[in-house]
Amino acid sequence: MKKLFITITIIMASLATYAQGTVVNKYFNQLADNDQFTKVSISSKMFSLFTELEAGSEAEEEFLKAVSKLKGLKVIASDSIGNAAKMYSQALKDIDAAGYDELMSVKDAEENMRFSIKESGGKIEELLMVVGGKKRFVLLSLYGEIDLKNISKIARSMNVGGLDNLSKIDADN
Amino acid sequence: MESRIKELQEKYWAGESSLAEEAELKAFFKKNPSMAPEGRYWNAVLKKQKETPDTAFKHPNTSSWRSKWSVAAAITVGLIAAILVIQDARNQSQFTVEDPKEAYEITRKALMMVSSGLNEGKTYSKEIANINKAQEKVTEDK
Known part of the structure; x- marks a missing residue:
């Protein structure tokens, strides 16, 4: 009887941690047959292929640097669903229940956005991004070793041209 | 004798x-x-x-039907777990991108989205910081 109890506990625990690792997996399973959603999964094998590419620009360099540490990318997205807001709040609930920590929330007139992370030993293991708009819902999961500074640099270095001009204007004044 | x-x-x-x-x-x-x-x-x-027949070494709680049920329950739970894992793996692999070019584009877009999202959050908090500074100035001026 004791043995049985222990066995069941172990199985439940392993199932729980298994489910915990990726809220995204749950959504993949739920929406597997729903054609309204685009579902994409990219494996670490692909990422290792990318790292053989040569970076042409600074932005690309940051991008390849970020990618080289990733183990997986999963995206579920739709631009044309009616209950996007409901899905968004449900996703937030699921993420909280799975033990993710909120990193930041951004709200504007059009959309809500939230970043959540899962840490292990002081390092970010998974970054979840959820976007909920009027008809838009995006759930994006990056896992592997995640360096937020590195990732946030990608977009900034893309805008370098524009920023340069801005600083020139300042200098002129 | x-x-x-x-x-x-x-x-x-x-x-x-x-x-x-x-x-x-x-x-x-x-x-x-x-x-x-x-x-x-x-x-x-x-x-x-x-x-007195040899019963002293038998555990009073382990009647045979119970141990049979526990084995059956353990097998059922194990099977359910296995089915879930297999189903999940199938669902995941179904959407894996195999074409490197496509994968590269998707990854680039995805990271750009995450990156600009993170920056949006930062500029947002910067704006808040600026508002705070402005407020401080106002109160100082008074």
Whole structure:
């Protein structure tokens, strides 16, 4: 009887941690047959292929640097669903229940956005991004070793041209 | 015969028996081990065992149907777990991008989205910081 109890506990625990690792997996399973959603999964094998590419620009360099540490990318997205807001709040609930920590929330007139992370030993293991708009819902999961500074640099270095001009204007004044 | 043995035994315990008589006793007990003092002890043990069947080592809680059920339950749980894992793996692999070019584009877009999202959050908090500064200035000016 004791043995049985222990066995069941172990199985439940392993199932729980298994489910915990990726809220995204749950959504993949739920929406597997729903054609309204685009579902994409990219494996670490692909990422290792990318790292053989040569970076042409600074932005690309940051991008390849970020990618080289990733183990997986999963995206579920739709631009044309009616209950996007409901899905968004449900996703937030699921993420909280799975033990993710909120990193930041951004709200504007059009959309809500939230970043959540899962840490292990002081390092970010998974970054979840959820976007909920009027008809838009995006759930994006990056896992592997995640360096937020590195990732946030990608977009900034893309805008370098524009920023340069801005600083020139300042200098002129 | 029996009385003769008894007599000899009494003599033996009293320490009065001769060597020949002791040899006679030894010979008798060798022929009839059950009559010997230790033989009688073993007889008693055997008799006791027959009276109370050997149940002392059985755990009172482990009746057979229970252990059968527990095995069945464990197998069921194991099977369900296996099915879930297999189903999940199938669902995941279904959407894996195999074309490197496509994968590159998707990854680039995805990271750009995450990156600009993170920056949006930052500029947002910067704006808040600016508002705070402005407020401080206002209060200082007063």
